[in-house]
Each structure stands twice: as C-alpha cells, then as structure tokens.
Amino acid sequence: MDIESALADLSEISSQIETAVVFDAAGTVLGSTGSDETRSQRLARTALELVAAAGQLEAGRIGQGDGRRLTQIEGSLREGSVFVVTGDEHRIAATTTPEPTSGLVFYDLRTCLRSLAPPESKEKPAPAKPRRSRKKAPQPKELEPDA
Numbered sequence: 001m002d003i004e005s006a007l008a009d010l011s012e013i014s015s016q017i018e019t020a021v022v023f024d025a026a027g028t029v030l031g032s033t034g035s036d037e038t039r040s041q042r043l044a045r046t047a048l049e050l051v052a053a054a055g056q057l058e059a060g061r062i063g064q065g066d067g068r069r070l071t072q073i074e075g076s077l078r079e080g081s082v083f084v085v086t087g088d089e090h091r092i093a094a095t096t097t098p099e100p101t102s103g104l105v106f107y108d109l110r111t112c113l114r115s116l117a118p119p120e121s122k123e124k125p126a127p128a129k130p131r132r133s134r135k136k137a138p139q140p141k142e143l144e145p146d147a
C-alpha cells in the first residue's frame with residue numbers, strides 16, 4: 001500500500017490521532033496527514049530525538065550491545081500525547097487528543113506501518129511443526145486361566 005493510502009486509512013479508523021507522519025531513519029518526511037510541511041518535519045525530528053534519547057536510557061539500564069531495539073514510545077502531556085512506532089524501513093509518529101487509549105493507538109500505528117511493507121517482506125505465519133508420533137508401548141498380554 002502507498003503511504004498516502006495508509007495514512008488515509010489510519011485517519012479514518014483512529015479518531016484519537018490528530019496528526020500522523022511517516023518518515024525514514026534519517027527523519028525525511030515521506031507522508032503526513034497534516035498540510036503544514038514545517039509541522040510535519042518538526043514532528044518527525046522530535047520523534048527521532050525521543051527514540052534516540054529513550055534508546056540511550058534503555059541501553060544504559062540493560063547494557064550495551066544486547067541486540068534489542070526500541071520499537072515504540074509514548075510521551076504524554078496534558079494537551080495530548082506523542083506516539084512513535086519504529087519499523088525496519090519506516091517510522092511513524094502521531095499526536096493525539098488528551099488521555100488516548102494507548103494500546104489502541106499503538107495497534108493502529110503498527111498496522112499502518114505493516115501495510116507499508118512490501119508484500120514479500122510481510123510476516124507470514126510460521127508453518128505448524130509436525131508432531132512426532134509416539135510408539136505405543138506394547139501392552140502386556142493377559143494370561144488366560146487354564147481350563
């Protein structure tokens with residue numbers, strides 16, 4: 001799905017999101033629900049700074065080089081919240097109304113990012129593992145009474 005369509009779907013399904021912006025790892029805005037380009041760039045830049053700062057805090061807490069990566073963050077103010085979700089190629093940031101339903105907003109943002117992934121890279125469910133058959137233990141034969 002293209003970025004404009006994904007953002008249009010996001011705007012339609014998530015009434016708590018006021019503005020959303022899709023950007024790359026360098027902070028280049030790839031699409032936005034807002035018409036103010038300067039505001040979209042500022043939101044993308046702020047989102048990158050939030051992720052970098054939170055990543056540094058987390059790295060200091062758990063130790064360097066463990067391979068984990070920050071995937072989502074929320075910052076809350078009285079006026080509203082800022083959400084950021086990171087993916088492999090794209091990132092998305094959104095501003096919301098005060099006291100949003102955080103889990104739902106994160107779900108909607110992750111769904112939007114997944115819709116941007118090329119078809120071959122979308123996660124496919126792992127095939128079910130075949131079950132090993134067990135050999136049944138031989139049943140002891142009952143002795144028949146002598147007649």
